[in-house]
Amino acid sequence: MKTKLWKAFWDYEKEEDWLNKMATKGLAMTAYTFCRYTFEDCIPGEYIYRIELLEHSVSHPESVQYIRFMAENGVEHVDTYFRWVYFRKKATDGDFKIYSDLTSRIKHYQRISKIWFTICCVDLSIGLFQFNIVIHSWERGVQYWLTNAVGGILLISLGIILLSLWWCYTKKIKRLKREREIHE
Amino acid sequence: MADDTPQDALTEAVYYILLTMLEPIHGYAVMQNIEKLTNGRVTLGAGTLYGAINTLLEKQWICAVAGDKDSRKKEYVITDLGHKMLQHELVRLEELLINGKNKLENSQ
Numbered sequence: 499m500k501t502k503l504w505k506a507f508w509d510y511e512k513e514e515d516w517l518n519k520m521a522t523k524g525l526a527m528t529a530y531t532f533c534r535y536t537f538e539d540c541i542p543g544e545y546i547y548r549i550e551l552l553e554h555s556v557s558h559p560e561s562v563q564y565i566r567f568m569a570e571n572g573v574e575h576v577d578t579y580f581r582w583v584y585f586r587k588k589a590t591d592g593d594f595k596i597y598s599d600l601t602s603r604i605k606h607y608q609r610i611s612k613i614w615f616t617i618c619c620v621d622l623s624i625g626l627f628q629f630n631i632v633i634h635s636w637e638r639g640v641q642y643w644l645t646n647a648v649g650g651i652l653l654i655s656l657g658i659i660l661l662s663l664w665w666c667y668t669k670k671i672k673r674l675k676r677e678r679e680i681h682e
Numbered sequence: 683m684a685d686d687t688p689q690d691a692l693t694e695a696v697y698y699i700l701l702t703m704l705e706p707i708h709g710y711a712v713m714q715n716i717e718k719l720t721n722g723r724v725t726l727g728a729g730t731l732y733g734a735i736n737t738l739l740e741k742q743w744i745c746a747v748a749g750d751k752d753s754r755k756k757e758y759v760i761t762d763l764g765h766k767m768l769q770h771e772l773v774r775l776e777e778l779l780i781n782g783k784n785k786l787e788n789s790q
Binding site for chain 2 (some may be wrong): 550564567568570571572573592593594595596597598599602682
């Protein structure tokens with residue numbers, strides 16, 4: 499039986515935890531499109547899920563080669579959303595993690611951090627541009643500037659959330675780099 | 683990743699990958715072998731293994747084996763250069779072990 503659920507996550511690790519919790523309840527995620535998850539029934543605890551942000555688009559030869567390598571290692575490619583990929587592996591095969599070394603984990607966080615920072619910059623630029631329009635549309639009447647002001651406020655609020663996300667990853671990277679000074 | 687100069691330490695993952703590749707082997711078996719060799723202490727992530735294999739191929743420490751066409755899984759084996767690097771690492775590890783043991787014994 500198929501189950502559809504709507505849910506939004508800012509943090510992919512929390513999303514991963516949630517998917518794994520669902521799998522322990524007997525619901526295995528099979529598809530994802532903008533905040534909508536599709537689940538199918540499975541044996542409780544049958545799969546372990548992991549999410550990764552690829553370096554390139556999913557159709558890029560390197561990504562294709564990587565996903566093929568994962569398949570050779572018993573890792574199933576469940577779905578893709580932009581450059582985000584959902585992987586799963588049978589729990590009977592043992593522990594499943596994508597990266598076991600600090601350097602790869604740092605690189606992965608850096609990829610995510612860069613994405614959030616880029617989106618944040620674009621978002622804030624549009625937000626500020628909106629405010630510029632607010633000033634210029636002042637003479638044209640209340641309706642014009644009010645719509646632009648609301649739009650601008652929403653964009654800037656989103657920008658602040660994105661900025662905090664970027665900051666969160668910056669801290670995680672810093673922590674791992676410090677750990678790498680004494681551990682491998 | 684360590685440089686090609688012999689005195690640089692290898693990462694634990696690279697050291698074990700090279701050890702398992704003394705015989706032709708495919709990726710999944712590398713992970714299983716390492717886990718078995720270390721009694722479950724070292725579990726290699728598939729992404730980590732993928733990155734390491736690509737770097738080692740680039741450095742020509744390992745090479746892909748032209749295996750039989752029926753097998754979808756690619757096999758890899760250590761090269762002479764990789765073998766040399768492994769030997770250097772062994773010497774370095776022995777030095778670490780001897781120094782550690784001596785210093786600890788003397789301090790007791």
